[in-house]
Amino acid sequence: MTAKILTVDDSASIRLTTRVTLSNAGYTVTEAVDGLDGLSKLQAGEYDLVITDLNMPNMDGLTMIRELRKLPAHTGVPVIFLTTESDGEIKAQAKAAGATGWLTKPFDPESLVKIARKVLGK
Amino acid sequence: MSNPDPISVFRTEAAELLEQIESGLLDLTRSLDDRDQIDAVFRGLHTLKGSGAMFGFEALAAFTHHCETAFDRVRKGDVPATHELVSAVLSAQDHMRALLETPNGDHDAMSASLLDNLHRAVNGAGSPAPAASLAATSAPAVETAVGMREWRIRFSLPANAMANGTNPLGLLDEMRDLGECRIIADTTDVPDLATLEPRDIHLAWDVSLKTEKPRSDIEDVFIFVMDDMALDITEITAEHPAALPVATAPAATMPKAVVVSEREAPAIQAANDSKQAKSAENVRVPAERLDEMMDRVGELVIAQSRLTQLAGAAADLGLRSVSEEIERLSGELRDTMMVLRMMPVASLFSRFRRLVHDLSRETGKEIELITEGESTEVDKTVIDRLADPLVHLVRNSIDHGLEKPEERIAAGKDPKGKVILSAHQTGGEVIITIKDDGRGINRDRVRAKAESSGLIQPGQTLSDPELLQLIFQPGFSTAQAVTNLSGRGVGMDVVKKTVEALRGAIDIVSKPGDGSEVSLRIPLTLAIIDGLLVRVGGGCYVIPLSAVEECLELSLEDDLRSRGRSFISLRDSLVPFLRLRELFRTGTQPDQHQKVVVISTGSERVGLVVDQIIGDHQTVIKSMSKLHHDVATFSGATILGDGSVALILDVTHLVAAGQHQEAQMRAAG
Numbered sequence: 001m002t003a004k005i006l007t008v009d010d011s012a013s014i015r016l017t018t019r020v021t022l023s024n025a026g027y028t029v030t031e032a033v034d035g036l037d038g039l040s041k042l043q044a045g046e047y048d049l050v051i052t053d054l055n056m057p058n059m060d061g062l063t064m065i066r067e068l069r070k071l072p073a074h075t076g077v078p079v080i081f082l083t084t085e086s087d088g089e090i091k092a093q094a095k096a097a098g099a100t101g102w103l104t105k106p107f108d109p110e111s112l113v114k115i116a117r118k119v120l121g122k
Numbered sequence: 123m124s125n126p127d128p129i130s131v132f133r134t135e136a137a138e139l140l141e142q143i144e145s146g147l148l149d150l151t152r153s154l155d156d157r158d159q160i161d162a163v164f165r166g167l168h169t170l171k172g173s174g175a176m177f178g179f180e181a182l183a184a185f186t187h188h189c190e191t192a193f194d195r196v197r198k199g200d201v202p203a204t205h206e207l208v209s210a211v212l213s214a215q216d217h218m219r220a221l222l223e224t225p226n227g228d229h230d231a232m233s234a235s236l237l238d239n240l241h242r243a244v245n246g247a248g249s250p251a252p253a254a255s256l257a258a259t260s261a262p263a264v265e266t267a268v269g270m271r272e273w274r275i276r277f278s279l280p281a282n283a284m285a286n287g288t289n290p291l292g293l294l295d296e297m298r299d300l301g302e303c304r305i306i307a308d309t310t311d312v313p314d315l316a317t318l319e320p321r322d323i324h325l326a327w328d329v330s331l332k333t334e335k336p337r338s339d340i341e342d343v344f345i346f347v348m349d350d351m352a353l354d355i356t357e358i359t360a361e362h363p364a365a366l367p368v369a370t371a372p373a374a375t376m377p378k379a380v381v382v383s384e385r386e387a388p389a390i391q392a393a394n395d396s397k398q399a400k401s402a403e404n405v406r407v408p409a410e411r412l413d414e415m416m417d418r419v420g421e422l423v424i425a426q427s428r429l430t431q432l433a434g435a436a437a438d439l440g441l442r443s444v445s446e447e448i449e450r451l452s453g454e455l456r457d458t459m460m461v462l463r464m465m466p467v468a469s470l471f472s473r474f475r476r477l478v479h480d481l482s483r484e485t486g487k488e489i490e491l492i493t494e495g496e497s498t499e500v501d502k503t504v505i506d507r508l509a510d511p512l513v514h515l516v517r518n519s520i521d522h523g524l525e526k527p528e529e530r531i532a533a534g535k536d537p538k539g540k541v542i543l544s545a546h547q548t549g550g551e552v553i554i555t556i557k558d559d560g561r562g563i564n565r566d567r568v569r570a571k572a573e574s575s576g577l578i579q580p581g582q583t584l585s586d587p588e589l590l591q592l593i594f595q596p597g598f599s600t601a602q603a604v605t606n607l608s609g610r611g612v613g614m615d616v617v618k619k620t621v622e623a624l625r626g627a628i629d630i631v632s633k634p635g636d637g638s639e640v641s642l643r644i645p646l647t648l649a650i651i652d653g654l655l656v657r658v659g660g661g662c663y664v665i666p667l668s669a670v671e672e673c674l675e676l677s678l679e680d681d682l683r684s685r686g687r688s689f690i691s692l693r694d695s696l697v698p699f700l701r702l703r704e705l706f707r708t709g710t711q712p713d714q715h716q717k718v719v720v721i722s723t724g725s726e727r728v729g730l731v732v733d734q735i736i737g738d739h740q741t742v743i744k745s746m747s748k749l750h751h752d753v754a755t756f757s758g759a760t761i762l763g764d765g766s767v768a769l770i771l772d773v774t775h776l777v778a779a780g781q782h783q784e785a786q787m788r789a790a791g
Binding site: 010011012013014016017020053055056057069075076077078079082084091092095098099100101102105106107118119120121 | 126128129131132134135162164165168169171172173175176177183284285286287288289291292295296321345346349350
């Protein structure tokens with residue numbers, strides 16, 4: 001069974017890149033357009049990994065991570081956030097909200113796959 | 123299925139982001155402290171920068187970064203939102219468009235000057251701009267492998283690490299991948315079963331690792347948890363001899379240490395693969411594919427009407443029921459197809475906010491743009507073709523209609539002029555109105571201009587609507603001087619032609635002193651219409667059903683009696699009519715029971731005398747060849763079920779012709 005990944009980003013091009021890259025690496029990828037959409041998809045299904053942007057309309061990534069950690073089915077799901085900043089403050093905030101790790105934008109497809117492998121295991 | 127090109131997806135997305143940014147900025151010009159808009163603009167800039175860098179638009183990303191930083195400071199309250207700042211970012215936003223369109227063009231000078239502006243707007247005048255460049259992500263220093271080394275790694279994770287998605291087994295696996303590895307779990311801190319919280323981590327680990335990989339690779343294993351954990355990585359050398367990992371623990375505690383040997387099953391496994399989350403996702407489809415599909419649907423409708431005709435003639439009941447089923451389905455398919463082509467007029471209206479903002483600055487007039495009914499949906503082609511005429515109408519309203527603030531105050535009006543753009547749907551039509559509360563149309567000037575350009579005879583009596591209609595005549599312009607805004611030759615006649623080409627109509631109402639209102643009535647869709655199929659002589663014609671008001675019988679006696687004066691009396695009003703048989707010179711005798719189809723555009727009505735009304739017909743509009751381009755009576759053609767061609771009558775033209783005939787009759791007494 002292939003691992004299921006949810007990519008949450010308001011940018012269609014980033015979602016596309018993420019989906020194509022991870023599908024090619026053998027994962028099943030679902031897209032969500034913002035935190036609210038992401039959360040409703042998380043409520044409706046199970047995922048092995050969530051990759052999310054932080055700045056999004058309707059519900060930002062931090063709020064989504066906090067809400068996600070309240071869902072019993074999703075405690076323990078790895079959450080990687082995408083950030084354009086290598087700013088420690090944002091990382092600390094996201095970690096406190098319950099994020100597992102981060103990926104700095106712009107990212108190359110290889111590092112995305114590497115991180116997915118890292119948190120999902122082999 | 124192949125995936126779309128990410129770069130073209132990015133371009134589309136970036137264009138949308140720029141629109142969103144622009145719209146947010148324009149909102150901010152009205153209320154500078156609107157938090158939502160500040161956030162929206164920041165988010166737009168942020169996404170544009172992030173995605174731009176991903177897809178190779180480095181110049182765009184670097185430039186946008188500075189605007190984003192400025193807005194971030196506004197967002198955090200470090201600097202106030204000022205009109206200078208919003209204007210600076212607005213101009214910067216235009217430049218971003220250029221950077222998006224020609225990423226390889228020479229934009230450096232422009233970028234620098236805009237950033238200079240931006241910097242001044244943020245930090246006040248006088249302070250120099252910082253060297254503008256987006257800090258390149260420095261490549262991590264690469265340590266070279268220096269042969270096999272041995273490391274001792276001791277670490278413990280925060281208690282809640284598993285709840286936050288870190289899988290300790292994963293970390294151990296990664297270390298195993300680095301080389302020969304011996305892992306010992308330290309269970310000293312595991313509490314009694316009674317007090318044990320199973321989701322917390324109580325273990326610590328002690329690892330000895332032999333690897334050729336550099337230290338940074340070991341650190342990378344812990345990259346996500348490094349900040350919150352206890353981690354100690356030491357190289358085992360002669361000075362630090364290979365002490366046993368557990369040497370620190372007293373011998374008595376040894377049994378508590380567990381050697382992790384077998385890889386355990388992953389802690390969390392997703393359970394149900396088939397339970398796909400349902401989602402309402404949008405799909406972007408190139409417009410030409412929709413057009414292609416529309417053509418196919420059109421052909422299907424034609425084929426279906428042939429089938430209906432054949433089935434009607436055949437006695438086979440089974441065939442008839444299938445034919446009815448297909449008729450229903452193709453009707454539904456047609457309706458669905460129509461909906462697919464519909465777009466909210468919001469996309470048309472949104473571009474006017476910038477226009478009005480710019481015009482307001484150029485003309486020194488205070489203008490408030492109000493838009494209503496933005497969710498009204500219209501066929502995409504209509505939206506595309508209406509853009510230019512609407513720009514012209516809005517420019518006209520602002521340039522000719524609205525007065526300067528002083529004049530408005532003198533006239534007892536609000537110094538701020540209003541332009542209202544609204545759209546609403548009635549039946550098969552969408553009505554778009556452009557209304558202003560300016561000075562209205564000066565009749566005397568219209569008349570003087572029309573007389574001087576020979577459109578009317580001096581002193582000719584004209585009704586008020588007729589006078590206003592003169593505005594739509596080619597070559598008419600009341601602008602004294604050609605300004606930057608209107609009066610540039612693309613006159614109202616072009617607007618009228620465009621609207622009529624869409625089978626629409628244009629009306630104008632204006633009260634001196636109170637303003638003007640131009641309304642465009644546009645049919646909802648262009649490709650397939652419901653038509654009324656009629657026969658005149660030996661030929662069939664289609665009248666768009668949306669224009670048909672009613673059908674009456676014209677007996678031979680009535681016809682003869684009315685000869686010379688082509689009017690029928692319709693509920694106390696006289697309606698002029700046209701004999702299509704004569705108009706088309708069919709050379710046939712009229713039927714015993716001719717029919718009058720009363721059609722209307724707006725307030726004007728005219729009757730069309732036909733020989734027979736055949737019935738409803740789903741009409742797939744085919745345009746006429748270039749050869750027939752200037753034929754005025756017909757707006758297109760369609761193919762009937764039996765393969766023959768029927769021409770579609772141009773209602774607007776016929777009504778005008780009928781009214782003209784009436785006017786001539788009146789003049790003749």
